[in-house]
Amino acid sequence: MNDLYDVTIIGGGPAGLYTAFYSGMRSLKTKLIEAKPDLGGVVTHFYPEKCIYDVGGIVKIRGEELIEQLTQQAKTFQPKIVKNQVIDRLKVQEDGLFQLTSTNGDVHVTRKIILAVGCGTFEVNKLQLDGAERFENTSLFYAVHQIRQFSGKRVVISGGGDAALDWAAELSQVCRQVTVVYRGDSFTHALEHQVRRLRKHSVNVKLNSELIDLSGSDKLQSVTIRETKTSQTKVIPADALIVNHGFRFGLGGIENWGLSIENNGIVVDQRMESSVKGIFAIGNAASYPNKFYLIAVGFVEGAAAVNAIKHDLDPEAPSQATVSTHHEKFVQKD
Ligand SMILES: Cc1cc2nc3c(=O)[nH]c(=O)nc-3n(C[C@H](O)[C@H](O)[C@H](O)COP(=O)(O)OP(=O)(O)OC[C@H]3O[C@@H](n4cnc5c(N)ncnc54)[C@H](O)[C@@H]3O)c2cc1C
Incomplete structure (x- = not known):
């Protein structure tokens, strides 16, 4: 028999984490389910080492530190926190409760659902070269989680987007050599100041070029690139290769739940409720006119969804949680 929860939050990014906290402030029995092995959503996966400056009251914080703080707060x-489960299927039981099933077959029963799924689950586009997988996690990486891991190394970065150029500029300060290989003839997807930083940090740039071979036994020793216009090839000695060829995002089975979806977001009303009663959406997953895609906005939306749920489950309850300065949980602590 599955435990029944008042609220099940799907997605453990910043919005889902804060909402798990606020749901506790309202004494709701809460479960949070995350697809990945780590919490933190795109912050953890795309920019853990970058500094964030636009969350109110926090002057500057590294992405992974913000997630640590949010996790502790959550x-x-x-709440019950479940990781490594992609929620895929929804069934409304005869008694009106929701039954959620993950791709591994686990079933979760809940009164209300908050979708904090961002753009959905994401998978990196892997390097399409025979045998590339044998270097994965030893000398072939799809993200930079710790700059210092590459200290003193010769690094090749394949890709020409924001993240690739950011990593190149950062790594050039600790690496022996950094080379960016990009098939375009200019960095049209990057910001002007990022391109200037590359020049300033003397990063080697190979435009109109693509990777065609990786050499080495257990660890990478060199990569071969081909100039796409002339077909000339060149071998570049490399201790590590970082590939940033984009991501595939998708809501997966959630797209079939009958929710109204516009501009890749789940349409919600002022209560953050979707077109299906009892299912709410917040953070980057939610769509409404004049929406801002900021971490801080997801926090506010999470509180709004939880307060609406509290009202639906207990119409006599106050419209919002007791403020934290007066909340019994914290008053006892102080
Ligand atoms: C490079 C970059 C820099 C940024 N810089 C800033 C900044 O400086 N300031 C700022 O405010 N914002 C910034 N943003 C935007 C900010 O990161 C997002 O607005 C924020 O992460 C959205 O949070 P979220 O929780 O809604 O979604 P996400 O962070 O996308 O998290 C969604 C989570 O849901 C999980 N999930 C999805 N589908 C399922 C499923 N079916 N089952 C279970 N789990 C699921 C995912 O695995 C993911 O962990 C930046 C974004 C990027 C990409």
């Missing part, structure tokens, strides 16, 4: 009221 655990205040001991």
Whole structure:
């Protein structure tokens, strides 16, 4: 028999984490389910080492530190946190409760659902070269989680987007050599100041070029690139290769739940409720006129969804949680 939860939050990015906390403030029995092995959403996966400056009250914080703080805060009221489960299927039981099934077959029963799924689950576009997988996680990487891991190394970065150029500029300060290989003839997807930073940090840039071979036994020793216009090839000695060829995002089975979806977002009303009663959406997943895609906005939307749920489950309850300065949980602590 599955435990029944008042609220099940799907997605453990910044919005889902904060909402798990706020749901505890409202004494709701809460479960949070995340597809990945790590919490933190795109912050954890795309920019853990970058600094964030636009969350109110926090002058500057590294992405992974913000997620650490959010995770600690989310655990205040001991919600159930489930990782490594992609929620895929929805069934409305005869008694009106929702039954959620993950791709591994686990079933979760809940009164209300908050979708904090961002753009959905994401998978990196892997390097399409025979045998590339044998270097994965030893000398072939799809993200930079720790700059210092590459200290003193010769690094090749394949890709020409924001993240690739950011990594190139950062790594050039600790690496022996950094080379960016990009098939375009200019960095049209990057910001002007990023291109200037590349020049300033003397990063080697190979435009109109693509990777055609990787050499080495257990660890990478060199990569071969081909100039796409002339077909000339060149071998570049390399200790590590970082590939940034984009991502595939998708809501997966959630697209079949009958929700109204516009501009890749789930349409919600002022209560953050979707077109299906009892299912709410917040953070980057939610769509409404004049929406801003900021971490701080997801926090506010999470509180709004939880307050609406509290009202639906207990119409006599106050319209919002007792403020934290007066909340019994924290008053006892102080
Ligand atoms: C490079 C970059 C820099 C940024 N810089 C800033 C900044 O400086 N300031 C700022 O405010 N914002 C910034 N943003 C935007 C910010 O990261 C997003 O607005 C924020 O992460 C959205 O949070 P979220 O929780 O809604 O979604 P996400 O962070 O996308 O998290 C969604 C989570 O849901 C999970 N999930 C999806 N589908 C399922 C499923 N079916 N089952 C279970 N789990 C699922 C995913 O695995 C993911 O962990 C930046 C974004 C990027 C890409």
